Amino acid sequence: MNDLVRIEDLVNNPTARIPICLCLDVSSSMGGAPISELNEGVRIFYDAIRNDEMAVHSAEICIVTFGDKVECLADFASLEVQKECPTLYASGYTPMGEAMNLGLDLLEKRKKEYKSRGVDYYQPWIVLMTDGGPNGDANELQRAISRTVELVSAKKLTIFPIGIGDGADMGVLAQFSPNRSPLKLKGLCFNKFFEWLSQSVSIVSASMPGEAVKLDIDGIKGWGDL
């Protein structure tokens, strides 16, 4: 029988996007095993998203690093566009505020692009990982904290602040996160964290309007401590 509606006569709107910014500390103290494990974790994250039928079309990953300089290694794009996973190198200081401001700026820019092109998007996520305390410009740090807290409080952003090792300034991480306490990575369990993160992205990418997305809180125990 003839189809009343043929696929070629339908429109094809883009998949709703999930913007995820990884704001990563690559200061010199991350040298050695931590940076190797972090690189491996990010690679696992990329692979997991690439292998997920839904998430590969919806997740848009951005990587901002802070160390020698504050740098955007990968701007928001799906992994169909980002072919390679960037490699991180450790050196320099910990200009956390500057990096968070860059991440937030890129996020605002991307949201404007979504709106202008009629692309739907989910609540964005920022992952902030550090093994130390911020030593960049104090005003920039305060500005980043204020911006983040404002967005999180208005339910316009989800932040995952994660400390690495005993040197991580959990107090500063807590200032970025008004709703939930920062988590401390168990040892160097970057792999487990990024596996959990990719699974969380999958849950969101498969969610439907009106569906409250519940993150796998129990799963956090595999990689993080309060």
Place this chain on the structure above:
Amino acid sequence: MTFNVIECATQGRSHIKTNTPCQDKTFALNSNDISVIALADGAGSAKFSHFGAEIATKRICKICVEKFDIILDDISNAKKGILATLLKELHSESLRLNCEIKDLASTLLCVAVRGDTFIAFHLGDGIICALRNNEVKMISDAQNAEFANATFFTTSSSAEQKVEIIVGEMNDINAFAIMSDGVAPSFYNKNNAQFAKALLGVLQKSVMISQDKMQVRLQRSLDSVISKMTIDDCSIAILARGDKFVGYQNLTGEQKKWLFEMEGNSLNYKKIRLFDKIIMNLNEPKEFDELLSNLPTKAKYLSKHLQKLCELGIIDFDGKHYKAQVRIG
């Protein structure tokens, strides 16, 4: 005013996987010279939203039929009144089901027509559109919050601020369609604000072809084509002015080509002329042999053409007689 009413809903792939009922519901009512269609998409996170959606569609249709003039008189008060009535009924249902009222949350879309006036009611996502002068026009676009999985429901505290009631004149409107957000992305391009060619075809045919035929064909398209484009439940309801069809014999060659779903740019006049003769002959029911004797074609070709016209819903076969399903003049 004679309306064809078509309502279809189908369970989405994600709900098939989790054995969750289809949360999209549609309803239609015709009473007091008022024709109404309604559609509700139950909230994914609400465990009894399929019940809530069903209640909302039935209640809004009843309200429109009973209080059409009251809504027209004071839209602002009508919003309050309609939502209060819906919440009261949802509250009763929550007591029956021993659940919270938010477990019955759904969006709600509705179009009611009386004479030259229509009322459109819209809360949450989904789209209300109309066929006007052979173009599909937006009546009310989705009301979403900023993020993709957030919209407004009958139980939302902000429902009264978010609900839209639009009153308009029918003028050249020949059909309305209301659709859930499972269907809307297949029929509406958000980037260029254009509706799909497929929707124009569906609405035009809804005016011309009997509602029973269209119901079968649209449900099949929803099940086999549109639902494949999403994991969400899909639903659509159409209210089409059957009385606006000019009659088959007044259609142009281009309109017939489109009705017969002929491929290519040029008109196949020979085939169209044969279809003309078949359809005109079938203004009254006829058996195959009688029809064959009236037409300059061989039995095997006639059989093939009759099969195609049946598939398109333009003619019907009751096992013995063929009969045209479109008005001739």
